[in-house]
Amino acid sequence: MNLLENDNFSFIFDLYRQMNLYSLSYIYRGGLSIDLSNKILSLAETNMANHSESSATKKKVYFIMLESLQNITRHQDIKTEENIDNSSFFVIQRLVNDYYITSGNIVENKNIEALNSKLSKVNSLDKDSLKQYYKEILTQGEVSTKGGAGLGLIEMARKSGNKLAYDFKEINKDFSHFYFQIKVSVPDPDPAFQDIDVDRLTWIEGLEERILEKNLNLIYQVDFTQENLISILSMTEGNIGSKDDLALRKKIFNIIVELSQNIYKHADEPNKEKEGKSGIFLIGEKNGEYTLTTGNLILNNKVAALSSSLDRVNKADFDELETLFNKIIMVDEKKGQKGAGLGFIDIKMKSRNSLSYHFSPVDKDYSFFEIQVKVSEKQLN
Amino acid sequence: MEILHIEATSDTPKVRLDSISGTFEISQRCFPEDAVGFFLPIIEWIKNYSKTPNQQSNFNFKLEYFNTSSSKQLFKILMLLEELSRNNEVVISWHYHKADSDMLSSGERYSKLLQLPIKMVEI
Numbered sequence: 001m002n003l004l005e006n007d008n009f010s011f012i013f014d015l016y017r018q019m020n021l022y023s024l025s026y027i028y029r030g031g032l033s034i035d036l037s038n039k040i041l042s043l044a045e046t047n048m049a050n051h052s053e054s055s056a057t058k059k060k061v062y063f064i065m066l067e068s069l070q071n072i073t074r075h076q077d078i079k080t081e082e083n084i085d086n087s088s089f090f091v092i093q094r095l096v097n098d099y100y101i102t103s104g105n106i107v108e109n110k111n112i113e114a115l116n117s118k119l120s121k122v123n124s125l126d127k128d129s130l131k132q133y134y135k136e137i138l139t140q141g142e143v144s145t146k147g148g149a150g151l152g153l154i155e156m157a158r159k160s161g162n163k164l165a166y167d168f169k170e171i172n173k174d175f176s177h178f179y180f181q182i183k184v185s186v187p188d189p190d191p192a193f194q195d196i197d198v199d200r201l202t203w204i205e206g207l208e209e210r211i212l213e214k215n216l217n218l219i220y221q222v223d224f225t226q227e228n229l230i231s232i233l234s235m236t237e238g239n240i241g242s243k244d245d246l247a248l249r250k251k252i253f254n255i256i257v258e259l260s261q262n263i264y265k266h267a268d269e270p271n272k273e274k275e276g277k278s279g280i281f282l283i284g285e286k287n288g289e290y291t292l293t294t295g296n297l298i299l300n301n302k303v304a305a306l307s308s309s310l311d312r313v314n315k316a317d318f319d320e321l322e323t324l325f326n327k328i329i330m331v332d333e334k335k336g337q338k339g340a341g342l343g344f345i346d347i348k349m350k351s352r353n354s355l356s357y358h359f360s361p362v363d364k365d366y367s368f369f370e371i372q373v374k375v376s377e378k379q380l381n
Numbered sequence: 382m383e384i385l386h387i388e389a390t391s392d393t394p395k396v397r398l399d400s401i402s403g404t405f406e407i408s409q410r411c412f413p414e415d416a417v418g419f420f421l422p423i424i425e426w427i428k429n430y431s432k433t434p435n436q437q438s439n440f441n442f443k444l445e446y447f448n449t450s451s452s453k454q455l456f457k458i459l460m461l462l463e464e465l466s467r468n469n470e471v472v473i474s475w476h477y478h479k480a481d482s483d484m485l486s487s488g489e490r491y492s493k494l495l496q497l498p499i500k501m502v503e504i
Contacts, residue, residue, distance in 0.1 A: 226414040230391045246480040250446060254483070257412045257448050264414075326494055329456050342449035350483055 223276030416450035
C-alpha cells in the first residue's frame with residue numbers, strides 16, 4: 001500500500017541520500033528563540049564529543065555557531081509582508097576536512113549595502129590586518145543600533161581562519177534572504193566523512209527552497225541513539241504550538257519517541273561500527289497540522305512482515321486497536337525482544353490517523369523505509 | 382525494608398519507594414531505551430514489599446509521558462498491586478494533567494484491564 005504522495009517520498013529519500021553523502025547533521029528552519037539556540041548548541045556539543053573532535057575545533061565550532069545563532073535572533077524580528085515566510089535557517093555539516101556552519105535569515109534590502117560592505121571589508125583583510133581592525137573597532141566603539149559592532153563578524157573570521165561566504169537572494173523590492181557560511185578546518189581529516197564537490201552555499205540555498213515548499217521545520221539526520229533522541233525532543237518541544245497546546249505537544253512528543261525508538265531498535269545498519277542507526281527525522285507544520293516523518297534502512301527480507309503489520313494497524317478501527325493493545329500489553333515479553341510491539345498501534349491511537357509508509361529499494365540487501373504520521377489539534381477535538 | 386530511590390533523568394522517572402514513610406511514587410518522564418532493565422529493580426522491590434506490606438499503601442503515579450515499552454512494565458507493577466490489594470488496603474492514584482486525555486485513557490485502561498479501582502486525579 002502506498003499512502004504517501006510519490007513526490008513527497010522521493011523528496012525524503014533523496015534528502016536522506018544527500019544528507020548522508022554531504023554529512024549534513026541537521027537543518028533547522030523556524031523561529032529561533034534564545035532557548036532553542038541553546039538547544040541547537042548543546043546538540044552540536046554532544047555530536048562533536050561523539051566524534052571525539054579536538055578541543056580546539058570544538059571551541060571554534062561552538063563559538064561560530066553561537067555568533068551565527070545570535071546574529072539570527074538579534075535580527076529576525078523584522079516585520080515582513082504576510083506572504084513572506086521569515087523563518088530563520090540553520091545548517092551544520094561535517095565533511096572530511098571541515099565543518100560548515102550556514103545560517104540564513106531575512107534582511108531588509110535597504111540594509112544590504114551596509115552589510116555587504118562590512119562583510120567584504122572583513123574578507124579583504126589578512127590575519128594581521130584583521131587583528132588590527134578588531135582593535136580599531138573596539139576602541140572606536142562603532143556600535144550599530146542592534147548591538148552588533150561588526151566585532152562578531154571579525155571574530156568569526158579570525159577564529160575560522162577562512163573567508164566568509166555569503167549571498168543575498170532577493171524576495172521582492174523590500175526584502176531578501178541572506179545566507180552566511182563559515183568554514184572551520186579540522187586539523188586531522190576524517191575520511192569517515194565524505195567530501196563534496198559542489199558550491200556549498202548554492203547547494204544549501206537550493207535545499208532551503210525545497211524545504212520551504214514542504215513546510216518543514218526541523219530535519220535531523222545523524223545516528224539515532226537515545227541520547228540524540230533526547231536532543232531532538234528538547235528542540236522540538238521548544239518549537240511546537242503555543243504553551244497551551246499541552247495535549248498536542250504531548251502527542252507529538254510521544255510519537256517522536258515511538259518513531260525514533262523504532263529506528264534504533266529495529267533499523268538495520270550496514271555500518272556495524274556505528275553506535276546508533278542512521279536515519280532521518282523530519283517535522284513540518286502547516287495550518288496547525290504537524291507531519292512527523294522518519295526514514296531508515298531495513299533488510300529486504302523484513303519488508304513483507306513490516307508492511308503487513310502496518311497494514312494490520314491501518315485496517316483496524318480504534319476499538320480493535322484498543323483490544324489489540326490490551327492483548328499485547330498482557331503478554332510477557334520474549335527473551336531478547338527489543339520493543340513491546342505496541343509502537344504503531346499507539347501512534348495511530350494517539351494521532352487518530354493512519355500511518356503512511358513506503359519502501360524504496362536501495363540494493364540487493366536493503367530498502368529505505370519511510371513512515372509518516374500527521375497530527376493536528378483539529379482532529380483531537 | 383530498604384528505600385528504593387531513583388533520581389529522574391531526561392528519559393527516566395523519579396522513583397521513591399519507602400515503606401517507612403509510606404511514600405510510593407513514580408513521577409516525570411519515562412521513555413528509557415531498555416524499559417525492562419529500568420523497571421526490574423522496581424518490580425523486585427514491590428515483590429519483596431508484598432511479603433511484609435504496611436497495613437495501607439498509597440501508590441502514586443504522576444507520569445508526564447511514557448513510551449509503549451514502559452506501558453508493559455507499568456502493567457506488571459499494577460498487576461503486583463492488584464495481588465497485594467486482595468489482602469491489604471491499597472490505594473492507587475493516577476495523576477494526569479487535565480488537558481492530557483491520553484494519560485487519563487491510559488489510567489482508565491489499566492483500571493479496566495486489571496479490574497482494579499484506580500483513583501484518577503486531575504492536576
